[in-house]
Amino acid sequence: MKDGAVWIVDKAGHRRDTVRIKWYEDGAGRTYRQHHLGSDEVPNVPIARGDLARVDFYPRDAVPVFVGHYWLTGTPTPLAAIVACTDYSVAKGGQLVAYRWDGESKLSAEKFHWVGKE
Structure with a gap:
């Protein structure tokens, strides 16, 4: 400081x-x-x-949003009930991540799919 x-x-x-x-x-x-x-x-x-x-x-009652450019690591999981990141550092050897969204208003860890590490 x-x-x-x-x-x-x-x-x-x-x-x-x-x-x-x-x-x-x-x-x-x-x-x-x-x-x-x-x-x-x-x-x-x-x-x-x-x-x-x-x-x-971002309002808690808004539609789910999917983001990237965060370079996350670990097991893919929602950042919040309506926020998911699919950027898990694939360019640095991490996972290639996707989310299968079926219109649900709250996101679920079980709907993430990936290949690569973890």
């Missing part, structure tokens, strides 16, 4: 003062590490109330 700002040095040695948050969850009362979508390198300090003032969270 410097001058009250929170920052990390990423694996490439770059200093970062922004993080990818769990935009589908409310971050109130959480730390940056708890609300960050990614590594544990993010500081475990409380999120300042003003830092969430401009964030519109």
Whole structure:
């Protein structure tokens, strides 16, 4: 921390003062590490109330959404009841992942299919 700002040095040695948050969850009362979508390198300090003032969270009653570009690892599972990521790092040797969506309003881990590691 410097001058009250929170920052990390990423694996490439770059200093970062922004993080990818769990935009589908409310971050109130959480730390940056708890609300960050990614590594544990993010500081475990409380999120300042003003830092969430401009964030519109994805409504819990919205239609399911499928996303990528997150480079996840491990066993595929929904990020939230209506959010699924199918990017499990296949370009880095991870799994090629798909989700069989049949119109359900809540997503299920059993509907993920993949080939590769795990």
